[in-house]
Amino acid sequence: MPQKTLIVVVGPTAIGKTALAIKLAQFYDTEIISADSRQFFKEMAIGTAKPSAEELAAAPHHFINSHHITQLFSTGDFEVEALQLMDMLFSEKEVLIMVGGSGLYINAICNGLDELPEIDLGIREKLNQQFELEGIAPIRQQLATLDPEYFAKVDQSNPQRMIRGLEVILSSGKKLSSFLTAHKKERPFHIIKIGLNTDRAKLYEQINLRVDLMMQQGLLAEVKSLEDHKHYNALNTVGYSELFDFLAGQTTLEHAIEKIKQNTRRFAKRQLTWFRKDTEIQWFEPNETEAIIKYINQQIAH
Structure with missing residues (x-):
């Protein structure tokens, strides 16, 4: 029996991972598993650049809106739950798509985690x-x-x-x-890793435009609605903490928006640093869908 295949789409924030994942899911008639540590949470939509209603309808997604911000959901929890789900989905599908920019969560599925020690x-x-x-x-x-x-x-x-x-x-x-740096666990499926990247100036421009769009879509109102929950760890994150500072009178709105852009650009840089260390990733420009599918098909044929 041919081995099942997991296609992993990674890259920095705002690069176009969601759009590519949906195209691949439609091409391979399959489902998408999100590995974005912020999109799990139901209450955080605009600030996490969650897929739109149209995008969610275009292909089945998992681990989007799956948890509340009050719930602790660790990398280890994700490893266990995602592998169980994949086992079920692979009973019907030859190929699955995993997409996200959270390196630890991707690593948990591809390589596995060691048992972490008991915490005091x-x-x-x-x-x-x-x-x-x-x-x-x-x-x-x-x-x-x-x-x-x-x-x-x-x-x-x-x-x-x-x-x-x-x-x-x-x-x-x-x-x-x-x-x-755990001993890599054997997985019962083949893994193909696709990385998306582009010119840094272009990426930074996309990030800045995305933040402006989030503000137009009502990010400030979303953050305001979550103010009572700001002590939860899920909300100590880019796009939320800067606006909590504004609401607390610690900064101007203009400065808070600039900080979101700056912190998101820094985050994208760290994401790229993390993913570039993985020699299994094949890199493409976001618009190279045909070349990506051709590469995936060659890997599956091997």
Whole structure:
């Protein structure tokens, strides 16, 4: 029996991963698994650039609007739940599409995670209190000192991820980065990795335009509606934290929007740094759909 195939579409934010994933899902008559750590959450739509209603209708999607911001949903949880779902979908489909810019979540499916150590909940609570009182800077500094390898990979504007790295090393004495270089687990399917990228100036222009579009679509109103929940880790993220600062009177709206653009550009740069280390990824421009399908078909034929 021919082996089942998972096509993984990765790349920086605003590059066009969703559009390509839908084209591939339609071409291969299959379904899409989202590996975007922010699109899981029902309450966050505009600021996470979630697929539109039309896009969601164009191909079946999974792990979009699947959780509430009040729920903890770790990389390990995603690995378990996504593999179970894929096992079920592969009983009917030869090919599945996974798409996202969250490197840890992609890595969990392609390579697997090691069992992480037990966390001292007192340490977690202390770190969360420190973040509440002192902000992100001391957390960032401490992680950079104690686990520079993980710090280089992590979304440095995401306190939840950085606190995770700190609580592992403070609880176990071992760096989280040492668990993420796990022995690669064998998967019962073939993996083909497609990376999208373009000229940096063009990408940054797309990011800036996307942020302007989000504001037109009502991002400020979305953030305002979530103000009572801003202490949840899911909302300590680009596009939300900057506007919470505006609502708290700490900055102007104009400055908050500029910060969203700047932080999103920085995030895209870190995403590219992460994905470029993966030699299995074949890179294309976003509009090269025919060349991408040709490459995938050649890989499947092998």
